[in-house]
Amino acid sequence: MSNEILSVTPADALIDEPRAIRVEGLAPAQRITIQAQTERAGSVMWRSQAEFVADAQGVVDLSSQAPLTGSYEGVSPMGLLWSQVPEKEGQREMFANTVSQPLVTTISALTSTQTLTATLTQHLMADGVQRIEVREDGLVGTLFLPATPGPHPAVMILNGSGGGINEPRGALYASRGYIAFALGYFKAPGLSDYISNTPLEYFKKGLDWLRRTQQPLGGFVALSGQSRGGELVLLLGSIYPQDVSAVVAYVPGAVVHSGQNAADPQVGREGPAWLLDGKPLTHVWQDNKTATWAPFDEGPSPHRHARAIMTALQDSDAVARARIEVEKIQGPVILLSATDDGAWPSSLYSKMVYDHLHEVGFAHVVQWVDTQDGGHSIVFPYVPTTQLVYAHPVSGKINTGGGTPTANAQSDEHTWAAVKDFLRNAVRAHLAREQ
Known part of the structure; x- marks a missing residue:
């Protein structure tokens, strides 16, 4: 049984909260691709991806590791969010259709054996606002x-x-x-x-x-x-x-x-x-x-x-x-x-x-x-x-x-x-x- 785990912490928070995105249980030096897709206003999908190599402990941590290639360069914990591009050309509206609707991003990690998925949810409005x-x-x-x-x-x-x-x-x-x-x-x-x-x-x-x-x-x-x-x-x-x-x-x-x-x-x-x-x-x-x-x-x-x-x-x-x-x-x-x-x-x-x-x-x-x-x-x-x-x-x-x-x-x-x-x-x- 595989021990590979993809985590997003915190998974659900306000939009301005940074998140820790990690993949654990990999083989040292293993290469993986991590993708992010978010449906934004007008049902337009925005996507990004980056390739990483696991460290000696078999971990890919976006908070401390830069991608080898991909949508962004350098260490950026939330690079998969800000580097997204829309599938529909000319689309600029980055939020959901209403401010009460959260943005839900699917994070996928493609390893050599499987595809791991996790959800990252961003809110503009806190509960009760x-x-x-x-x-x-x-x-x-x-x-x-x-x-x-x-x-x-x-x-x-x-x-x-x-x-x-x-x-x-x-x-x-x-x-x-x-x-x-x-x-x-x-x-x-x-x-x-x-x-x-x-x-x-x-x-x-x-x-x-x-x-x-x-x-x-x-x-x-x-x-x-x-x-x-x-x-x-x-x-x-x-x-x-x-x-x-x-x-x-x-x-x-x-x-x-x-x-x-x-x-x-x-x-x-x-x-x-x-x-x-x-x-x-x-x-x-x-x-x-x-x-x-x-x-x-x-x-x-x-x-x-x-x-x-x-x-x-x-x-x-x-x-x-x-x-x-x-x-x-x-x-x-x-x-x-x-x-x-x-x-x-x-x-x-x-x-x-x-x-x-x-x-x-x-x-x-x-x-x-x-x-x-x-x-x-x-x-x-x-x-x-x-x-x-x-x-x-x-x-x-x-x-x-x-x-x-x-x-x-x-x-x-x-x-x-x-x-x-x-x-x-x-x-x-x-x-x-x-x-």
Whole structure:
């Protein structure tokens, strides 16, 4: 009888939990192939595989051993997850059809005598987390409430230029103990299909609603946003400083931008994205002497939007006029960026914010996590990072977010760890000030 055993520990946990994948009982130096397959949104199967050689004890342990060949290189305990590719070309949705539905991955180890199988289950929503659709006060979003007794601190989550409602991030924040309000502001039911002329008062209404209806712990409400949402959370923190307890800015902008790829065609991509008191905010493309879309429009495919943004940043006067006044923020800030961001220069933008806050003697914590060779898409750990080229959800233009699968997987892992620590410390400091 064979003593070969395949194990996944823990087999069933939240999506951001690392797992130990091991095969034991092999012959020393025996070669095996380990495969992973996961059904994701739209019933699309994603697959990966790698070949390993057993150590002197007859063990293959992905936590300490690199594959000989396969879908990824180097030691990566969860490499079989982040290196998966979809069977259907162009598929990018990495979660299940609903956030309450877990992702179930079948791990198969093909040895010389048999095929061993085990299951790895990833949840976005912990047991007992509540999902509540919000359609009131003109707001369109989804509220997630932790399973544990409150009161809890809160986070309001804002998406980027793809629009919609970021339910996966909301579900995971709630699973980690936060009241999470994923607020849509375009490309969501009953809202515009475009980012153009979005009133910032809408987000103030969201902050007020969240505090009034959920009464978060100590009144703590953080903002979390990525890409255009990263620009937006810095902007909101500067305009409504009394209402924002902390800012989590994923791949943010340091300046106000125009509508860009998410613009209403009738307004144009050089038209305003944000309104305040009914008036457009000055953005970096406005009266800009150096800005041109040509490096993006005419550059090699896949197109890198960042190339056009860099032309706009050459006009120092336009940059100064459009700069987000981040020094007005009255809470801690964390910036998550990457050096090979294809959408816009998030690493440079984060440096601009970080340096300015230090220059003015900002009174709160400022953290900056920058991933070398990483790209624009920073999510959370143990999801596929292989689909770098995509059609923009609004403009349809073929873009690359940049980075490599390996660097993006590393970015997902260490940025999420940093965000969890940042928020934990921010809540602690906020409550200490409230006493």
